[in-house]
Amino acid sequence: MSxxxxxxxxxxxxxxxVVVAVLGGGxxxxxxxxxxxxxxxxxxxxxxxxxxxxxxxxxxxGTVVEKAALGLPTLPERLGGDGSSxxxxxxxxxxxxxxxxxxxxxxxVALLGAVGESDIIRNGNEAWIWSSTGNTATHLTVKDTPGVxxxxxxxxxxxxxxMSSVPMTPQQAASAALAVLGxxxxxSTEPGTRVAGRSAYVLSIAPKDTNSLIxxxxxxxxxxxxxxxxxxxxxxxxxxxxxxxxxxxxxxxSRPNADRFAFTxxxxxxxDDQTVDPAHAFDxxxxxxxxxxxxxxxxxxxxxxxxxxxxxxxxxxxGAQSGKGLGLDMVLNTLPQVSGxxxxxxxxxxxxxxxxxxxxxxxxxxxxxxxxxxxAAADPAAALR
Amino acid sequence: xxxxxxxxxxxxxxxPSGGPxxxxxxxxxxxxxxxxxxxxxxxxxxRRNWVGGLILATVPILIAIAVKVxxxxxxxxxxxxxxxxxxxxxxxALSALTLEMPLFLPLxxxxxxxxxxxxxxxxxxxxxxxxxxxxxTRLLVVKFGAIAVFALVATLLVALVGAMLGLALFGGGPVVxxxxxTLPFWTGAARLLLVIAYITMCMTALxxxxxxxxxxxxxxxxxxxxxxxxxxxSEIMDAIPQxxxxxEYLPTHYWAAFGDLLxxxxxxxxxxxxxxxxxxxxAIFGAAAWARFGGRDVTS
Numbered sequence: 001m002s003x004x005x006x007x008x009x010x011x012x013x014x015x016x017x018v019v020v021a022v023l024g025g026g027x028x029x030x031x032x033x034x035x036x037x038x039x040x041x042x043x044x045x046x047x048x049x050x051x052x053x054x055x056x057x058x059x060x061x062g063t064v065v066e067k068a069a070l071g072l073p074t075l076p077e078r079l080g081g082d083g084s085s086x087x088x089x090x091x092x093x094x095x096x097x098x099x100x101x102x103x104x105x106x107x108x109v110a111l112l113g114a115v116g117e118s119d120i121i122r123n124g125n126e127a128w129i130w131s132s133t134g135n136t137a138t139h140l141t142v143k144d145t146p147g148v149x150x151x152x153x154x155x156x157x158x159x160x161x162x163m164s165s166v167p168m169t170p171q172q173a174a175s176a177a178l179a180v181l182g183x184x185x186x187x188s189t190e191p192g193t194r195v196a197g198r199s200a201y202v203l204s205i206a207p208k209d210t211n212s213l214i215x216x217x218x219x220x221x222x223x224x225x226x227x228x229x230x231x232x233x234x235x236x237x238x239x240x241x242x243x244x245x246x247x248x249x250x251x252x253x254s255r256p257n258a259d260r261f262a263f264t265x266x267x268x269x270x271x272d273d274q275t276v277d278p279a280h281a282f283d284x285x286x287x288x289x290x291x292x293x294x295x296x297x298x299x300x301x302x303x304x305x306x307x308x309x310x311x312x313x314x315x316x317x318x319g320a321q322s323g324k325g326l327g328l329d330m331v332l333n334t335l336p337q338v339s340g341x342x343x344x345x346x347x348x349x350x351x352x353x354x355x356x357x358x359x360x361x362x363x364x365x366x367x368x369x370x371x372x373x374x375x376a377a378a379d380p381a382a383a384l385r
Numbered sequence: 386x387x388x389x390x391x392x393x394x395x396x397x398x399x400x401p402s403g404g405p406x407x408x409x410x411x412x413x414x415x416x417x418x419x420x421x422x423x424x425x426x427x428x429x430x431x432r433r434n435w436v437g438g439l440i441l442a443t444v445p446i447l448i449a450i451a452v453k454v455x456x457x458x459x460x461x462x463x464x465x466x467x468x469x470x471x472x473x474x475x476x477x478a479l480s481a482l483t484l485e486m487p488l489f490l491p492l493x494x495x496x497x498x499x500x501x502x503x504x505x506x507x508x509x510x511x512x513x514x515x516x517x518x519x520x521x522t523r524l525l526v527v528k529f530g531a532i533a534v535f536a537l538v539a540t541l542l543v544a545l546v547g548a549m550l551g552l553a554l555f556g557g558g559p560v561v562x563x564x565x566x567t568l569p570f571w572t573g574a575a576r577l578l579l580v581i582a583y584i585t586m587c588m589t590a591l592x593x594x595x596x597x598x599x600x601x602x603x604x605x606x607x608x609x610x611x612x613x614x615x616x617x618x619s620e621i622m623d624a625i626p627q628x629x630x631x632x633e634y635l636p637t638h639y640w641a642a643f644g645d646l647l648x649x650x651x652x653x654x655x656x657x658x659x660x661x662x663x664x665x666x667x668a669i670f671g672a673a674a675w676a677r678f679g680g681r682d683v684t685s
Contacts, residue, residue, distance in 0.1 A: 008680020015672035022665040063654050093626065096654045110564060112654060115465045115483060115644035117563040130565035135468040266561035268472040
């Protein structure tokens with residue numbers, strides 16, 4: 001104490017030490033986790049893909065963290081930025097999901113907001129979409145039609161409305177990435193990593209076409225269970241920071257309890273009952289004309305916006321009153337205007353993909369630069385007549 | 386404590402040799418709650434703090450009356466918890482806590498924490514306290530303990546007034562979690578206690594920052610304003626997406642994570658980092674307050 005009385009400055013060693021301990025503790029534990037020796041027997045890319053395809057996943061639950069650094073203008077929380085629990089918000093910022101899986105017809109995904117939550121629960125022929133913010137529950141019953149396969153959560157994304165087309169689980173994201181394999185793709189392995197505290201193989205998938213905005217896709221495959229536990233997409237020119245990543249931060253491969261998938265709407269909630277007939281699901285929705293220009297990693301999808309969502313279409317005022325139309329309208333007006341032989345429009349460019357909204361209501365999207373998108377728009381096939 | 390007490394407790398061996406004959410070196414008992422009790426009496430006996438408590442309690446009362454007068458339509462959206470009140474009165478407490486978390490509770494903690502050391506210095510009582518003699522470290526520990534107790538009492542006040550009034554006006558019943566599942570009433574009430582405990586931790590961390598700020602100045606108002614500016618500035622920075630790199634280090638970042646405790650099952654995704662963050666801020670600023678206060682000259 002006498003030293004400290006004569007030199008009070010020495011007392012500051014304590015708070016400084018606490019700061020170092022707190023920050024150092026965090027950094028060291030992160031690095032230990034990342035650098036911990038991953039000792040897994042060698043496996044070739046082909047073996048890994050087979051492993052994934054033959055993996056028998058009976059059940060999994062855990063916390064999934066999704067991060068998007070697409071270089072897009074960051075959205076405020078109201079429009080689906082950080083911490084929003086709205087299901088259409090996964091394209092921006094960082095989000096946490098909780099996932100329970102017990103076979104393709106028993107799944108539950110919860111998107112966690114700060115003080116809110118959206119859940120999608122699928123149990124056999126039934127599905128519930130719960131939103132705590134609105135206190136609403138949507139009940140979907142899939143009509144049992146013989147001959148029509150019951151799609152899993154991923155395949156049913158088109159059937160269930162308001163479900164985002166962004167992959168919700170690492171499994172979906174990995175199968176989507178593996179599906180585009182072919183002669184267009186270079187597949188290799190990278191040194192192993194750790195995901196959710198477990199050793200994992202890393203499969204690297206890179207396009208051969210240099211015009212693609214995608215540099216490579218890294219898929220982490222659990223060393224013991226052979227299930228993809230993390231998917232990272234890297235953009236050209238940003239080899240160290242994933243433009244989009246989704247992966248488990250905590251995972252448990254035991255089968256979740258069956259009552260996790262039983263949902264009873266709470267008293268007082270607004271319940272909306274809907275019946276979905278998978279055989280005729282797409283009859284009600286006027287399927288917009290679509291065309292694919294190009295092939296492989298640089299293919300461009302051209303389609304037409306539904307009338308009520310198209311801000312350029314006459315009578316868009318009515319559509320703009322719905323939240324979705326309003327958001328799209330606001331975002332579109334902030335985008336730079338472009339024009340060419342194909343007409344006029346607005347161009348959205350991100351690190352991974354570009355989207356061109358033309359004034360005549362067409363939408364073109366692809367993992368290519370804006371210039372190549374405009375060239376594709378001039379293609380006769382993209383006229384959508 | 387009488388002079389006789391002091392004589393009895395003094396140990397001849399502790400009298401420094403060469404000291405004046407008959408000098409009494411008083412060493413306080415290692416564990417005596419007397420100073421702590423007098424500190425609590427100071428905080429909870431002041432009329433201005435009673436008025437502050439009344440303001441904190443007004444929010445749940447306003448919420449309960451407003452919802453009773455004009456109940457929200459089902460599925461009408463709006464604020465979380467507010468649309469549950471008509472089903473279960475306990476949600477008045479959660480609504481009030483959610484509303485008071487960003488400003489009213491930090492304001493109350495800032496007022497108390499800013500007053501701890503700077504207030505004594507301003508009134509000129511700090512030097513008398515220290516000549517009693519109270520060890521400076523002990524003084525800080527007592528002041529911090531009183532802040533923690535106040536944080537708990539303030540949070541409890543809001544929650545209990547809300548829960549009592551809500552249950553009286555709307556009745557109890559099963560508690561709906563954020564996940565859409567329903568918990569029995571007492572399980573739900575236990576979750577509310579967890580929320581109170583978590584918010585108390587967050588507010589105590591702010592109080593530790595306040596204790597440090599309070600040792601920097603002799604102006605309690607200045608300290609209170611500085612603490613509030615820190616808290617609100619942190620909340621503002623937390624709302625700017627471009628600053629997302631530093632968000633997790635902000636003292637207020639995990640304040641809303643108490644929502645994790647209301648999911649089914651309880652999620653640890655944000656609430657556990659939140660607890661670590663609160664503990665880290667408490668440790669860092671508690672140590673900083675000690676370093677600052679132990680070495681400073683008490684001039685007033």
